[in-house]
Amino acid sequence: MSDIAGFGSNPGALRGRFYVPENLPRGAALVVVLHGCTQTADGYDHGSGWSKLATDQGFAVLFPEQQRGNNPNVCFNWFVPEDITRDRGEVLSIRQMIQAMVTKHGLDHRRIFITGLSAGGAMAAAMLATYPEVFAGGAIIAGLAYGSASTIPEAFDRMRGHGGPSKAELQRRLAEASLHKGTWPKISIWQGSADTTVVPSNADSILAQWQGVHGVGASPTRKETVDRQIRQVWCDVDGNELIEKYTIAGMGHGTPLQTLGDDGLGVAAPFMLDVGISSTRHIADFWGLTSRTEARSGEAPKRSPGKSVRTYAPAENPRAVRADASKAPQPDARGASATGITKVIEDALRAAGLMR
Structure with missing residues (x-):
């Protein structure tokens, strides 16, 4: 792993890592992945x-990484206005x-996608809102709608499902986050029904926000069962899928995984939850990046062995310590107590001098 400086002015003082399979052809897709x-x-x-899926299917992966100097819990600052405004802060x-x-790897600028968990999911929503022309698709896992909070108290309230902008206001904030007038990215939304950290009503707010720019109705085009979980889909008049929403029954706060079997992928850990469905595989399918999708279109899958992850280093740009109202890990990998998480976060905020 090596550090590389100089990818830009880096006003958000983030670190970036990336994975590129060996012999990756020019014109490959890029997936941006934001941690929690x-x-x-x-x-x-x-x-x-x-990265394993990237090796199997032939695409590059970028991993922006938060730094403790920006946030004591290394959360992306998804609710701080200076970090979620186009051409400023962390989004820039x-x-x-x-x-x-x-530029460096000759990737296809028309096939760039972004996903994230929790605070990373909320920051993925911010990227999709502020730079919609950059992305062909996005996926938000246990995240929050763009513009739903702008202060620490508001962030806590939204996570708990209290208050927040109206549906019309959320749609307005998304539409006005950029001057974009073209096609909007397709969106995949994932939420555990038993999540007490970012409660399920937040997934409904994300859905409502994106229904506006995609011009689809409140009712899904179809509803189906995938790996024993409910999937709702909204399509355009030609039947193209624009929005999908997965509700994972009984799942707490985290990324859904299926680690066993021939299609097993990933490793269970706190907030990485083995619940029998791989969000990583299904999101890549939805975006058209996998061999299953390519087989349907008659194209051959791209496969190549991988090489080690390399890194961008953050530019010298110290910032005041700020805190994101999101979760901290718990020993229980199936989920966590909202009370315990709140205490950990509030203790960190007090230690940082941000809360009394």
Whole structure:
């Protein structure tokens, strides 16, 4: 693993890592993966299996990583206005990393995708809102709608399902986050029905927000069962899938995994939950990145062996310590107590001088 500086001005003072399979052809796709609070890029990749899938299917992966100097719980600052406004803060740093990857590795700028868990999911929503022209698709796992909070108290309230902008206001904030007038990215939404950290109503808010820009109705085009879980789909008039929403029955806060069997991928850990369905595989399917999708279109899958992860280093850009109201890990890998998580976060905020 090596550090590389100079991918841009890096106003968000983030670190970036990436994985590129060996002999990756020019014009390959790029997936951007954002970890959750207290996690690292390497740890989230190990749990989710994105690099392994990239080796199997032939695409590159970028892993922006938060730094403790920006946030005591290494959460992306998904609710801080200066970090989620186009061409400012953390969203600009991630955008600069993406451009560096596309330029250096000859990637297809029309096939860039982004996903994240929890605070990373909320930051993925911010990237999709502020740079919709960059992405062909996104996936938000246990995240929050763009613009749903702008202060620490609001962030806690939204996570718990209290208050928040109206559906119309959420749609307005998404539509006005950029000057974009073209096609919007397709969106995959994942939520555990028993999540007490970022409660399920947040997935409904994300859905409502994106229904506006995609011009689809409240009712899904179809509802089906996939790996024993409920999948709802919204399509355009030509039948193209624009939005999908998975509700994972009985799952707490984390990324859904299926680690066993021929299609097993990833490793269970705190907030990496082996519940019999691989969000990583299904998201890649939805985006058209896997051999299963390619087989349907008559294209051959791209496969190549991988090489080690390399890194971008953060530019020298110290910032005041700030805190994201998201979760901290618990020993129980199936989920965690909202009360315990809140105490850990509030203790960290007090230690950082951000809360009394």
